[in-house]
Amino acid sequence: MRVLVIGSGAREHALCVALSSDPAVTALACAPGNAGTRAIAEPAAVDAADPVAVAALASSWRADLVVIGPEVPLVAGAADAVREAGIACFGPSEQAAQIEGSKSFAKHVMSAAGVPTARSWPVGGPAELETALDETGAPYVVKDDGLAAGKGVVVTTDRDAAVEHGHRVLEAGGAVLVEEYLDGPEVSLFAVTDGTTVLPLLPAQDHKRRDDGDAGPNTGGMGAYAPLPWAPPGLVDEVLATVLQPTVDEMRRRGEPFSGLLYAGLALTSRGLRVVEFNARFGDPETQVVLPLLETPLGGLLYAAATGTLADHPPLRWRDGAAVTVVIAAPGYPERPRTGDPVTGADAEGVLHAGTTVDAEGTVRSAGGRVLAVTAVGEDLAAARQRAYERVAGVRLADAHWRTDIALAAVEGRITLPAAP
Template sequence: MRVLVIGSGAREHALCVALQSDPAVTALACGPGNAGTAVIAQPFVLDVGDPVAVAALATEWLADLVVIGPEVPLVAGAADAVRDAGIACFGPSQQAAQLEGSKAFAKHVMTAAGVPTAGFWAVGGPAELETALDEAGAPYVVKDDGLAAGKGVLVTTDRAAALAHGRALLDAGHPVLIEEFLDGPEVSLFALSDGTTVVPLLPAQDHKRRDDGDEGPNTGGMGAYAPLPWAPEGLVEEVLATVLQPTVDEMARRGEPFSGLLYAGLALTSSGVRVVEFNARFGDPETEVVLPLLETPLAALLHAAATGTLAEQPPLRWRDGAAVTVVVAASGYPQRPRLGDPVTGADAEGVLHAGTVVGPDGLVHAAGGRVLAVTAVGADLADARQTAYERLAGIRLAGAHWRTDIALAAVEGRIILP
């Protein structure tokens, strides 16, 4: 099988690593990729936001399967363009990708499907914003309704700050969603879907805040771990029955079947499981810890999801142990990351490239806010965590920043369910 991966981050590097180890994959390409993917997959210059260009590359390269990593090409309709070219594509249609492209759309789907989620207020103007904040009460949750790369959310007890964030979004032409605050730890659960059948993967936990102790601004994710030793028994089965399958069924009822990766961001609240948000693709950095634990070859699974045959696949097999990934970010991330600095140690075991490029000098340079995802698999969470941080010691990037407490609360048994 000839597989083309679309995207340029650590998620795509993790996908390429998993696909490269699959004997069924006879050729692997990645566009545009990064300095890490270029070592294991044929690189192509590509504008991922151009569906026509994505489909043209897939056609010219004679791809048997296209795997779309980021949300931008999905929301732009790249999966539709690839399928229109007669090529199997792992990724939802433009219509189905609205589950991530519009939080208000996702809320309406959840309401229709009876999926438990936070109460919400869709806001289109300043007057509505003030009313919604008053009705929601503190802590205030203010979200950009569209794509914001994980950085469009403000959670605060300061009404003035919530109002300012909402007004800034509205002034930029972005609709706003105000949500009820959800207590309890958050969980990321991925599920493969072919539009009918839903197959959940391992739950993971992401660390969104930039700094230790969950302080600092929201980011695209500073690290993750899987599995979750503190998760209640039967969590995956419960989420499959109450969240994932009803959502896929509702999308099919609407004539917008969801085929690809449905990512449920969940809060385990005092009132039960609640959906925080949906994404329409593999999450980053959770992909970097879920895929290394998957023993089942990946290509056949993704192809089955793309071709409506997921129900024919055998049950998934998982490796024992745990995985931890720690993101190395450029100085200034997430506001104004400094780009161009050389990176050394990026070719070490377990290092996945996120924002990197090979410069004219032949060296790896930082080309994004999140530069690397340093990953390790261990016998348990403590072992994986120790190895990941040992590997970090070999990385050199001027002004680099990373959290020192990824998975620490789970290792120390400090995560309390409400």
């Protein structure tokens, strides 16, 4: 099977690593890829946001399966274009991808499906913003209704900061969603689906804030770990029954079947499970810790989802142990990341490239805000965490920034579920 991966981040590098170990995958390409993916996958030039270009590349490269990593090409309709070219594609249609492309759309789907989520107030102007903030009270949650690369939400007790974020989005021509605050720890749970059958993967936890102690601005994610030793028993079964399957069933009922990777961002609140958001693709950096623990060959799993045969796929198999990934970011991330700096040690085991390129002399250089995702697997979370930070120490990037507390609270048993009211 010839597999083409679309994207250029650490998520796509992790996908390529997993796909390259699948005996059924006989050829692998990543477009446009990065300095790390080219070591295991054939590079190809493409504008990932152009559905016609993606489909043309898939056809010319003779792909049997296309795996679309980022949300932008999905929301633009790249999966539709690939399927119209007669090629199997792992990724939802343009219509179905609106579950990530529009938070208001996702709320309508959840309401119809009876999925538990935060109350929300759509905002179209400054006066509505003020009214919604009055209704919710602090802490305030203000979201960009559209795609924002994981950085479009402000959670704050500072009303002025909430108003400023809402005004900024509105002035840029976007729509705003104000939500009630959800207490409790957050969980990321991926599910592979063909639009009918749903197979959940391992739950993981992302660290969204830039700095230690969950301080600083929101980012695309500074690290992650899996599995979650503090998660309540039966969590995955509960999410499958109350969130994932009802959502997939509702999308199919609407005539907008969701096939691909459905990502549920969840909060385990004092009032029970609540959906924070849906994404329409593998999350980054959670993918970097979930896939190393998956024993089931990835190519066959994604092909079954892309071809509507997931019900016939064998049960998923998982390795024992845990995985931790630590993101190494460029100075100035996320506001104004500096790029072009040389990177050394990036070819070591477990180092996944996020924002890198190779210059004419063969030097790996930073090319984005998140530069590397350094990943390790261990017999337990403490061992995986120690190994990941040992690998971080072997990387050199001038003035780089990373958190030193990824998975630390879980290792130390400091994550607790809020008591019911």
